[in-house]
Amino acid sequence: MDVHETMPEGATAADVAGAHAEDLRVQGQYGVHYRSYWVDETDGKIFCLVEAPDAETAARVHRESHGLVADRIFEVVEGS
Template sequence: MTQFMDVHHGWKDITAEQLQQAHDADQAIEKEEGVHFERAWADPESGTVYCLSEAPSPEAVQRIHERTGHRADEIHPVPLSIW
């Protein structure tokens, strides 16, 4: 499967608890689309949230986000990474 980084805007002043709740909501239904949300980051000042996932397609990622009420503004494949 491919990794994807998606970006959400408009989450100004997001708290760690709110980020965790959004991530948990995605993970609760992710298997229905064959997606696995690995990690999420946020910048409360700019209101930007980033999510890293493994999925069969960007559309599968978006469907999960739409169902949990936080549609991604951008979804980018991550074909190369290092740790």
């Protein structure tokens, strides 16, 4: 799970949707799967759920697809 602490100035949820679409376009090259994202427009935060070989590879997809690299990446394990 990655966290973008501050949305770019003037960005909207629609802009985040476009960035996510770019992640989906690039992710296959690196064995990454950006599964979902959430936008908190009030606090200006973005959260992305991603499956990746490691945190750096997840960040690489963001960097190459749109340049908006997460401030923090948490490696988590799915529960039931």
